Amino acid sequence: xxxxxxxxxxxxxxxxxxxxxxxxxxxxxxxxxxxxxxxxxxxxxxxxxxxxxxxxxxxxxxxxxxxxxxxxxxxxxxxxxxxxxxxxxxxxxxxxxxxxxxxxxxxxxxxxxxxxxxxxxxxxxxxxxxxxxxxxxxxxxxxxxxxxxxxxxxxxxxxxxxxxxxxxxxxxxxxxxxxxxxxxxxxxxxxxxxxxxxxxxxxxxxxxxxxxxxxxxxxxxxxxxxxxxxxxxxxxxxxxxxxxxxxxxxxxxxxxxxxxxxxxxxxxxxxxxxxxxxxxxxxxxxxxxxxxxxxxxxxxxxxxxxxxxxxxxxxxxxxxxxxxxxxxxxxxxxxxxxxxxxxxxxxxxxxxxxxxxxxx
Amino acid sequence: xxxxxxxxxxxxxxxxxxxxxxxxxxxxxxxxxxxxxxxxxxxxxxxxxxxxxxxxxxxxxxxxxxxxxxxxxxxxxxxxxxxxxxxxxxxxxxxxxxxxxxxxxxxxxxxxxxxxxxxxxxxxxxxxxxxxxxxxxxxxxxxxxxxxxxxxxxxxxxxxxxxxxxxxxxxxxxxxxxxxxxxxxxxxxxxxxxxxxxx
Numbered sequence: 001x002x003x004x005x006x007x008x009x010x011x012x013x014x015x016x017x018x019x020x021x022x023x024x025x026x027x028x029x030x031x032x033x034x035x036x037x038x039x040x041x042x043x044x045x046x047x048x049x050x051x052x053x054x055x056x057x058x059x060x061x062x063x064x065x066x067x068x069x070x071x072x073x074x075x076x077x078x079x080x081x082x083x084x085x086x087x088x089x090x091x092x093x094x095x096x097x098x099x100x101x102x103x104x105x106x107x108x109x110x111x112x113x114x115x116x117x118x119x120x121x122x123x124x125x126x127x128x129x130x131x132x133x134x135x136x137x138x139x140x141x142x143x144x145x146x147x148x149x150x151x152x153x154x155x156x157x158x159x160x161x162x163x164x165x166x167x168x169x170x171x172x173x174x175x176x177x178x179x180x181x182x183x184x185x186x187x188x189x190x191x192x193x194x195x196x197x198x199x200x201x202x203x204x205x206x207x208x209x210x211x212x213x214x215x216x217x218x219x220x221x222x223x224x225x226x227x228x229x230x231x232x233x234x235x236x237x238x239x240x241x242x243x244x245x246x247x248x249x250x251x252x253x254x255x256x257x258x259x260x261x262x263x264x265x266x267x268x269x270x271x272x273x274x275x276x277x278x279x280x281x282x283x284x285x286x287x288x289x290x291x292x293x294x295x296x297x298x299x300x301x302x303x304x305x306x307x308x309x310x311x312x313x314x315x316x317x318x319x320x321x322x323x324x325x326x327x328x329x330x331x332x333x334x335x336x337x338x339x340x341x342x343x344x345x346x347x348x349x350x351x352x353x354x355x356x357x358x359x360x
Numbered sequence: 361x362x363x364x365x366x367x368x369x370x371x372x373x374x375x376x377x378x379x380x381x382x383x384x385x386x387x388x389x390x391x392x393x394x395x396x397x398x399x400x401x402x403x404x405x406x407x408x409x410x411x412x413x414x415x416x417x418x419x420x421x422x423x424x425x426x427x428x429x430x431x432x433x434x435x436x437x438x439x440x441x442x443x444x445x446x447x448x449x450x451x452x453x454x455x456x457x458x459x460x461x462x463x464x465x466x467x468x469x470x471x472x473x474x475x476x477x478x479x480x481x482x483x484x485x486x487x488x489x490x491x492x493x494x495x496x497x498x499x500x501x502x503x504x505x506x507x508x509x510x511x512x513x514x515x516x517x518x519x520x521x522x523x524x525x526x527x528x529x530x531x532x533x534x535x536x537x538x539x540x541x542x543x544x545x546x547x548x549x550x551x552x553x554x555x556x557x558x559x
Contacts, residue, residue: 147505172509173509174509296414296417298407298410298414301379301410301413302410302414302416303413304417322450323450323480324450324453324454324480324481324484325450325454325457325480325484325487327410327414337418344487345491346460348414349411349414349415349427349428349432350415350418350420350424352418356457356484356487356488358481358485358488360481360512360513360516
């Protein structure tokens with residue numbers, strides 16, 4: 001690696017110039033709270049608060065308090081990953097690193113190809129250098145609780161270039177997640193060589209909080225502007241919960257139950273299950289304009305059962321129902337048998353579609 | 361005593377099940393034969409009767425009802441072979457749904473080995489994922505990953521999350537992977553991923 005100014009404990013001024021990345025990560029994590037629905041589905045954001053013992057190559061060992069925000073969004077064959085790390089060392093120096101990375105994924109036959117392009121700056125914005133990185137990854141699942149990711153990548157940062165080959169193993173055992181990375185840097189021009197490895201473990205003790213322990217050795221990172229080092233960190237992770245909004249219903253499709261004309265069910269039919277007394281379930285259907293609503297399923301011995309209209313304009317009926325999978329069809333105002341929204345539709349044995357739902 | 365004996369006869373003679381009266385005589389005879397054969401080999405009869413009644417309600421032809429019942433009996437047998445003779449009727453029904461969705465018998469057997477019974481919910485979630493557009497192999501892999509430790513409620517929530525993502529425009533396969541956390545392992549082209557608290 002060419003001698004460059006890098007963010008670190010001995011160089012706090014230059015380190016601070018990378019704060020756009022961490023700032024963007026914080027902004028993205030915060031924006032999750034107000035993001036449009038399409039963003040929320042594939043987004044996750046966390047903030048780690050902890051303490052680290054760091055040994056950058058060529059510097060003294062130092063202790064530091066850390067704040068690590070992350071934001072990930074996965075979309076249609078693409079992803080945006082934002083990472084930031086703010087360290088305050090015992091000497092009083094601060095280091096702020098961050099990155100916002102956009103990736104495109106292609107997955108031909110179980111192999112992922114990821115590519116990233118752009119510019120990176122640490123030192124000053126005018127010092128930005130072009131970045132291009134590409135990697136090929138294969139995801140393997142040797143057992144039900146273990147995932148392996150094998151990755152080979154090549155990166156170009158200005159006139160620095162290098163290849164990393166690595167393996168990530170991730171195991172989930174109840175509330176504990178263990179992750180290990182082993183890798184080596186080869187074919188490097190200006191980015192150093194060597195073997196590196198990191199490990200982390202997290203223990204989730206609620207939906208939002210987890211204890212995280214990590215450590216290891218990592219190589220220099222010309223893209224993010226950090227030098228090689230070793231570290232041990234412990235901290236708490238807080239997952240920023242997205243606002244809870246009702247899940248949209250899947251679009252209705254053509255149905256053609258025998259005895260009907262095969263027209264689609266009205267788009268506003270939505271079936272909801274409400275547990276009643278043990279063994280009984282209240283089925284609630286939103287179908288305001290109807291005058292007669294009937295359902296039939298295995299739980300009625302496929303005999304039509306009329307639902308009762310409520311004051312709120314929905315339709316209800318309480319029926320005995322065992323736990324498990326049930327099948328259902330819906331008929332409104334004597335029309336064709338259709339599949340109510342809110343159920344999973346399957347092609348039935350009679351050439352029509354049948355809705356299925358689960359009573360947990 | 362006579363009444364008791366009569367009730368026993370009715371209980372042991374499924375042809376007297378009043379539900380059969382909704383079938384025409386010819387169809388009834390053929391369905392009863394299939395149900396009796398299934399019962400002899402230890403398969404549940406209620407799903408078969410329900411399938412016949414569904415056809416009757418939908419005014420399906422007798423031939424079609426018989427074919428549907430026969431097909432279901434075959435699928436129940438396949439599910440029982442995969443899930444074992446101790447599988448409950450609910451598990452067998454859910455197993456049929458999973459098989460018809462595209463899961464393999466080997467997947468069902470693996471699921472049975474990984475998860476404490478009942479595995480009805482896991483099988484149902486598997487079938488639902490495929491119905492939502494997730495490729496069968498991806499859905500099977502996802503459920504198998506979750507099976508050893510996830511509660512039924514977790515499985516249902518997982519399915520809802522994937523369906524929600526799909527409804528929002530995510531590719532089904534990607535939605536499943538993301539919800540499993542697979543892609544969060546670091547399919548980041550810059551290769552170096554942030555570890556928790558990494559300085």
